[in-house]
Amino acid sequence: MSEPGWKRDVFRGWGRLAGAEMLAARPERVSELPAILAAAGPEGIIVHAGGRSYGDSALNTGGRAILTRRLDRLLAFDPASGLLVAEAGVSFEDLRRLFLPRGFLAPVTPGTAFVTLGGAVANDVHGKNQDQAGNFGSHVEWLDLMLPSGEVRRLTAADPLFRATVGGLGLTGVILSVAFRMMAVPSRFVALRERRMADLDAFLAALEVERRQAVYSVGWIDALARGPALGRGILEAADPAPPSPSDSYVEAKARRFPIDLPGLALNPLSVAAFNARYWRRVPAEGRERRVSYDRFLYPLDAIGDWNRLYGRRGFHQFQALLPEAEGRTGVRALLEACAASRAASFLAVLKTMGREGAGLLSFGGRGYTLALDFPARPGSDDLLRRLERLVLDHGGLIYLAKDSRLSAAGFAAMYPGLPEFRRTLAAVDPSGRMRSDMERRLKIRGDG
């Protein structure tokens, strides 16, 4: 049994946890989409684009999916204003290759360039400049959305449906194209300052300074360090570098991670050894150097399929935002829980965030955000439950693009925009065509 134009396949989130069998269509023209949407049965349909969401937000087990990577054309660009209009399947990698040589960079970019523009809107992604630039959705001037009915609407920030689509996990329909302003940059390099941080207090104090003076700032934390060394790591702060006559830029060779590493390879001992080396990489007195945007913004993209590092069972990624007032105690509590479980989190990432997102379910606000990843093991679900509890206790929220285990009750408590999101969704998709595993797990449409 096969339907022309549809293919049954098993898909996984970037964390490579449980596989989802879906019937997928791969349109190359916008005109194919209404019929594809109309084919959605009771199991529903969801867009699966770059495949970089870690958990189950782009999976729809037993249902259908739309692979949008081939809807990837640039439609208009004005070098004077920087305004770019592009189909939603265009990735940040496409933009990097085409526009960085011309002196333009996306105003906000996630930590991997393989995310598509549609995914960036649907997850309202952020980067290392969230403090000053906010999330991606805040830079979108307008977007074209195909509603689940097949009708196309152009949305601006003033439209309630815009607020449901930005950060809306693909549940309002298919994002067709996105218009936003690219940012002019003076060179292909940033001036990067790296410093060792001895513990969490030193880290938070230094981040407090950098968030006000540097365009980009990010902290890499050794998540296995305990006791007085808890929270030790490396702080990176960077600003666009002026052009230099000595600059020579060579496109990095693509390398792939060739195998699924055996589960045993990442144990607390090996990871502790790696983390200690990572920490000592930067000299005690710190260092300053010029680094290409590629290497600074997308450090892991140089190694394709790096997610195989965590072995066949996959891994969990966890990212939470803690409000400013709770930041110090909250980050400490999360790191302590992680270190105590010996869950072998490789590196944790600590950043400041400064701005609210533009969407009802956006991950944003002022505070500290901590991202952890650890291999899926028996026991990792317990740890994730403890982390969820800690985030709730400190008034924080968990980032859905990376989540695979949050509870429906926890989700409702963390996202006050949910009731309005539900109302908008009920109006735009009354028959429930757009469905996903995350939508069912978090009961995003409500209990009904």
Add this chain to the structure above:
Amino acid sequence: MPAATTPEPLWLVLGASSSVARAFIRLAAAGGASLILAGRDLADMERSAADARLRGAAEVEVRRFDAADGASHAAFAAALPARPLNILLAFGLLHPQAAIDRDPALAAEVIAINYQGAVSILARLEPRLAAAGQGAVVVLSSVAGDRGRPSNFVYGSAKAGLNVYLQGLRARLSHHGVSVTTIKAGFMDTAMTYGLPGMFLVASPEAAAKACLDAAAKKRNLLYFPFFWWLIMGIIKAIPERIFKRLKL
């Protein structure tokens, strides 16, 4: 650059919305070519044209072209700009054999596009190619034309007819400095084949596009793509008919 340098090449892409054509348009655009995109879906081609301009194409325009509408081909050819032209013929229609068995009328469609449509437009373009005395014609055909297999022989016979036509066209145009390349494509990961059962060793449209552009530059006569199909089809063609007819291929 002095004005005396030769102008950038102009490519006419017939069937411009097809997967390989789209990849080809990008590749040619990145090299600074000018392009005429021809096909039925004007809205879709306008998007590809915008994309090509932003990727470095010199000039891009979109024209309506329907391979099945032979009556329109003379006017289409006459309206093309006078300058020397390269051609990528990338349109095609694949109805699975099982669908044709259920509805034999579909056989006529497959022949009308893949054979009749291709011959009709190429015959209209031949005089101007000969007169220009330069240029390359690249035609996306298929390994299916190498032998009639029960699983795909209507499509295969249309492509076989096209392949023979191209042999004659190649011989004639070779006297005028125009190359004609027959691309015998194996399985490619295109919209035409997406979801079809029994696909293996599929090639990307990007790789196919590069093979088309390279073949034109080298003025190749015939190219199996990917190359190993030369070997596979060599074996399949060598099987004696009395054995072949008993195989399930």
